[in-house]
Amino acid sequence: MLRGVRDSLVVVVPLTAAAALLPFAYSNELLLFNFIVFLVLAQGVNVIYGFTGYLPFGYVGFFGTGAYGFSLAVIHLHLFPLVALGLGAAAAVLLALLLTPLFRLSGAYFAIASFAAAFAVYEVVSNPHLDAITKGPYGISLSQIYNPQLSYGVAVVILAVTLGVTVYLKNSRFGLSLRSIRDDSLSAAMAGVNVVRARTLAWLISALIAGLIGGVFAWYVSVFYPETVFGAEFSVFAIVFALFGGVATVSGPVLGVIFLYGIYNVIGISAPQYFQLIYGLLIMGLVLFLPGGVVPLLRRWGIDVP
Amino acid sequence: MSPEKEAPLLAVEALEKRFSGFRALDGVSFEVRPGEILGLVGPNGSGKTTCINVITGLYRPDGGKVTFEGHPINGLPSHRLARLGVNRTFQVPRPFPSLTVRENVAVAAYHGRRAGGAEIETLLLSLELDAYADKPAADLNSAQQKMLDLARALATGPRLLCVDELAAGLSRTELERVALRLRAFAGSGIALLVVEHLMGFIGEVTDRVVVLNAGKIIFEGTLAEAIRDRRVVEVFLGTEHAV
Numbered sequence: 001m002l003r004g005v006r007d008s009l010v011v012v013v014p015l016t017a018a019a020a021l022l023p024f025a026y027s028n029e030l031l032l033f034n035f036i037v038f039l040v041l042a043q044g045v046n047v048i049y050g051f052t053g054y055l056p057f058g059y060v061g062f063f064g065t066g067a068y069g070f071s072l073a074v075i076h077l078h079l080f081p082l083v084a085l086g087l088g089a090a091a092a093v094l095l096a097l098l099l100t101p102l103f104r105l106s107g108a109y110f111a112i113a114s115f116a117a118a119f120a121v122y123e124v125v126s127n128p129h130l131d132a133i134t135k136g137p138y139g140i141s142l143s144q145i146y147n148p149q150l151s152y153g154v155a156v157v158i159l160a161v162t163l164g165v166t167v168y169l170k171n172s173r174f175g176l177s178l179r180s181i182r183d184d185s186l187s188a189a190m191a192g193v194n195v196v197r198a199r200t201l202a203w204l205i206s207a208l209i210a211g212l213i214g215g216v217f218a219w220y221v222s223v224f225y226p227e228t229v230f231g232a233e234f235s236v237f238a239i240v241f242a243l244f245g246g247v248a249t250v251s252g253p254v255l256g257v258i259f260l261y262g263i264y265n266v267i268g269i270s271a272p273q274y275f276q277l278i279y280g281l282l283i284m285g286l287v288l289f290l291p292g293g294v295v296p297l298l299r300r301w302g303i304d305v306p
Numbered sequence: 307m308s309p310e311k312e313a314p315l316l317a318v319e320a321l322e323k324r325f326s327g328f329r330a331l332d333g334v335s336f337e338v339r340p341g342e343i344l345g346l347v348g349p350n351g352s353g354k355t356t357c358i359n360v361i362t363g364l365y366r367p368d369g370g371k372v373t374f375e376g377h378p379i380n381g382l383p384s385h386r387l388a389r390l391g392v393n394r395t396f397q398v399p400r401p402f403p404s405l406t407v408r409e410n411v412a413v414a415a416y417h418g419r420r421a422g423g424a425e426i427e428t429l430l431l432s433l434e435l436d437a438y439a440d441k442p443a444a445d446l447n448s449a450q451q452k453m454l455d456l457a458r459a460l461a462t463g464p465r466l467l468c469v470d471e472l473a474a475g476l477s478r479t480e481l482e483r484v485a486l487r488l489r490a491f492a493g494s495g496i497a498l499l500v501v502e503h504l505m506g507f508i509g510e511v512t513d514r515v516v517v518l519n520a521g522k523i524i525f526e527g528t529l530a531e532a533i534r535d536r537r538v539v540e541v542f543l544g545t546e547h548a549v
């Protein structure tokens with residue numbers, strides 16, 4: 001309980017405040033928005049991978065589903081953006097429910113199967129024959145509801161809630177049961193944990209997070225193509241950011257996004273070849289020397305990081 | 307104490323478990339009463355661990371019945387059994403390595419039969435794990451991990467505790483302490499099903515033994531009677547006769 005308050009004060013409050021206030025001081029709002037998107041996605045990966053050990057390589061599937069669910073609700077049902085956002089998130093949760101049988105798989109098999117599932121959703125959405133419903137490969141335009149200020153504000157709220165969820169998971173009994181499942185699901189069941197229910201709940205929460213931020217992404221950019229919101233780099237970036245900082249922590253994914261996405265934006269666009277070199281070396285170094293991420297290292301040095 | 311007169315806590319009837327043609331359990335029946343310690347003895351592959359795995363919900367039986375407090379429990383998932391009061395330790399300890407020792411026990415205390423936090427510290431103290439409470443379970447040695455397995459099982463508030471080769475690999479002094487503890491648990495009313503190879507330990511701890519061979523019970527009675535039984539001696543001769 002006390003730790004939850006402390007984690008909130010150290011991570012959630014300053015980060016949310018920074019996300020809300022930086023647009024007044026810094027003109028590149030799109031870049032800030034992208035930071036928020038990756039902060040949220042990295043925490044979403046944290047929920048499912050960090051706390052249950054299932055690596056969702058197809059995590060972008062929920063993001064894209066949220067984006068399309070939101071857009072189609074706006075286009076066909078003419079709903080208010082905030083209501084449409086709910087539908088987009090619901091679509092992502094529904095997809096997650098459909099995919100629960102994937103939990104019969106483990107390790108790399110689960111990662112690959114979830115990737116295939118995301119790809120399948122992309123193929124359906126971008127099918128030219130579904131032009132009338134999804135606009136097929138021709139993309140979505142939501143100029144009628146374009147509202148960068150409000151959608152940015154909603155993204156900040158989603159960031160705050162998502163960070164709150166990880167604080168809760170890190171400090172609650174539910175989070176403890178999830179971590180026990182990740183370590184040994186058989187022992188967890190013998191300790192009385194309802195493994196299937198707990199794991200499904202974490203999976204749905206994780207999908208909900210991606211669906212919400214996917215919907216807001218669609219709202220904010222308002223013009224996009226299927227490959228924009230189903231691009232594998234969303235999964236890869238979110239996973240690498242989360243792993244770099246250290247999963248099953250609150251601050252790990254945050255540090256990962258700020259550091260790695262920061263590097264990406266500083267040199268990734270101006271000098272892509274150096275960026276790729278540095279990124280490749282960083283990821284290799286991470287896997288070889290810091291498989292647990294940065295936060296466990298800091299903790300070993302005696303720095304108490306949330 | 308005369309446990310024979312009480313109703314059985316656990317009744318196993320004609321239990322069968324096959325692994326693609328191999329009959330691991332072939333019609334096993336026995337009963338355990340509250341406060342009783344029943345030893346499950348037999349050579350390797352005789353079905354002892356399979357029997358525990360079926361009782362604790364890891365395997366579904368292919369035939370027969372498991373009754374706990376008069377209710378059928380075969381086929382129930384492990385977490386339901388844990389909440390009913392059936393628990394176990396594992397032959398090779400299975401702690402949650404990245405959780406601290408205290409968290410390991412806390413998970414079981416939160417989800418088990420009774421809720422409560424004060425008990426966690428008492429348990430850690432009584433199993434001499436209190437000094438490591440804030441260390442990750444991965445840092446414990448194997449004897450300590452066995453004690454952690456036991457602490458976790460006890461934290462769920464079991465009425466039936468299946469103990470799978472807890473004594474293997476422990477030193478003589480550790481063995482004596484474990485034996486005392488198991489007797490104390492039984493004294494508090496917990497029924498114990500103890501699988502063990504060390505006959506000295508079995509003799510010290512159990513009230514009664516069931517001898518399994520190739521998935522069938524070949525003897526039931528005290529260990530002293532068992533070692534005079536012709537068939538039991540036959541099964542063990544040349545393997546553990548020296549013990």
